[in-house]
Amino acid sequence: MDGTALRGRAPALERREAGSETPLVEVKKLIEGVNRGFEEFKTANDRRLKELEQRGAADPTATETVNKLEGQIKKLSDELMDIGKKANRIPAGGSEPGAMDTPEKREHRAGWDKWARRGAITDHELRDLERKANTTLVPEDGGLLVPETVDGQILKLLRDESEVRGLFDAQAIGTTEYRKLVSLGGAGSGWVGETEARPATSGPQWTEIAGTFGEIYANPQVSQTLLDDSRVDLEAELAGEIAYEFAQKEGRAFLFGDGVKKPKGLFTAPMAATGDKTRPFGTFQFLPTGAAATLPTTAPGDLLLDVIYSLKKGYRRNARWLMNGVSLATMRKWKDNDGNYLWQPSLQAGEPGSLLGYPVTDLEDMPDVAANAMPIAFGDFRRAYRILDRIGIRTLRDPYTNKPFVGFYTTKRVGGMILDTQAVKFVKVAA
Incomplete structure (x- = not known):
C-alpha cells in the first residue's frame, strides 16, 4: 500500500519527456497508472476506515498513505487533462x-x-x-x-x-x-365550450x-x-x-x-x-x-x-x-450505502474524473x-x-x-x- 505504482513521476512520463513514446502510448500508460493508483487508494482508504470504526482513530501511517496516493492520482489525472488540452491547442x-x-x-x-x-x-x-x-x-x-x-x-x-x-x-x-x-x-389559457365566448387571457x-x-x-x-x-x-x-x-x-x-x-x-x-x-x-x-x-x-x-x-x-x-482540490480530495474518500466509491477516474485524455456519473472540474x-x-x-x-x-x-x-x-x-x-x-x-x- 505504499503507492509504488505512482511514486514520483510515472515511468511513462519520464520517457515521454525524452520523446520516445507516441501520444497514444502516453495516454494508455497514464490511464493505467491512474486506475492502478485508484485501486491502491481504495484499499488503503478501506483499511483506514476500518481502523476508525474499530478503534476510533486511524493509524497516522495509513492516513499519510491515503493522502499521498490521493495526491499522486490528482497529479496523473492533471497530466491526462493537459494532454487533451495540448491536442486542441493552436500552434504558436x-x-x-x-x-x-x-x-x-x-x-x-x-x-x-x-x-x-x-x-x-x-x-x-x-x-x-x-x-x-x-x-x-x-x-x-x-x-x-x-x-x-x-x-x-x-x-x-x-x-x-x-x-x-x-x-x-x-x-x-x-x-x-x-x-x-x-x-x-405566464401566458394564460382556459377551457371553453363549443359556443362559449373566448375572453382575453393574460x-x-x-x-x-x-x-x-x-x-x-x-x-x-x-x-x-x-x-x-x-x-x-x-x-x-x-x-x-x-x-x-x-x-x-x-x-x-x-x-x-x-x-x-x-x-x-x-x-x-x-x-x-x-x-x-x-x-x-x-x-x-x-x-x-x-x-x-x-x-x-x-x-x-x-x-x-x-x-x-x-x-x-x-x-x-x-x-x-x-x-x-481540497473538497475533491474529501469526496474521493466518500462511498455510497453499498460501499462503492462515488468518485471514479477518467478513462480518456482531456476528460476529468466523475462524481456520481458527472464530470468534476477541479x-x-x-x-x-x-x-x-x-x-x-x-x-x-x-x-x-x-x-x-x-x-x-x-x-x-x-x-x-x-x-x-x-x-x-x-x-x-x-x-x-x-x-x-x-x-x-x-x-x-x-x-
Whole structure:
C-alpha cells in the first residue's frame, strides 16, 4: 500500500519527456497508472476506515498513505487533462481554425510586426492598414488593433489558461451595451365550450437582463534586443504573456466579480434555499449541508444526490461539478450505502474524473469548506452565465517609459451576464 505504482513521476512520463513514446502510448500508460493508483487508494482508504470504526482513530501511517496516493492520482489525472488540452491547442503564431486570411490582413500583420519590433512605421500608417484589414470595425481611440492572428491566439490561450472561461458560454460583441430579453412564461389559457365566448387571457411576461463590463489590461515588457532578434516569434511571445495576465484577472471576476470596474460574477447573484417553483427569477438555489462549518460525514452521498435531482432534467444532460482540490480530495474518500466509491477516474485524455456519473472540474479559485461558504456548485454552467468579449484587443507601444524595454500596453473590454438561475445549484455549508 505504499503507492509504488505512482511514486514520483510515472515511468511513462519520464520517457515521454525524452520523446520516445507516441501520444497514444502516453495516454494508455497514464490511464493505467491512474486506475492502478485508484485501486491502491481504495484499499488503503478501506483499511483506514476500518481502523476508525474499530478503534476510533486511524493509524497516522495509513492516513499519510491515503493522502499521498490521493495526491499522486490528482497529479496523473492533471497530466491526462493537459494532454487533451495540448491536442486542441493552436500552434504558436497560428490563427483560429476557419479564420479567413486575406492580402489586407497579411499586410496588416506584417506592418504590425514592423511597428512592434522597431517602430518602423508610424501609428497613422498602421491605422490605415488596420482599417483596410478590418472594414467592419469602427475606429476608436486608445490604441491600435492587434492582428487577428494574435487576437485569436490570445483568446485560444485564455481558454487553455483559464478553466473558468471554459466553463461558460462566450460571445463576441461589438458594443458594451448588451442586453437580452428573457421570457418568464405566464401566458394564460382556459377551457371553453363549443359556443362559449373566448375572453382575453393574460400575455407572457418578459424581463430584460444586461451585461456588466470592465476593462482588463496587461503591460508586458520586452527587451529591444529580443525585438531585434527575428528568430523570436513576437506574436507568440506577446500572446503568451497577455493570456496569462488576462486569465488570472478575468477568471476570478467571472466567479466573484462585484460589477465595479469588472464583470459581475456567478457567485454574486442572490441565493435562496427555495426551489425552482417558488424562487424569483434572478436568484440561485442553494442546498444546505446540514453540518456546521463542514461537509456531512453521515451518508454524505445523499447530499450530492439531492443536489443532482434538484436540477431539472434538461439541465442535467450537460451538468458538471465545480469545486477545489481540497473538497475533491474529501469526496474521493466518500462511498455510497453499498460501499462503492462515488468518485471514479477518467478513462480518456482531456476528460476529468466523475462524481456520481458527472464530470468534476477541479478549480482552485473555488472557496474552501467553511462556515457559510459555498464550496460546491453543480449544473450546466453554459446555460447559467455568458462571457461577453468586446471585439478587438488593442495595444499601445511604449519604448520610452522603461528603457531598454519596450512596453506593450494591451487592453480588452470584457463583460459577463447571468442568464438562467435554474441551471446551477450550490451547496452551502451551515454556520
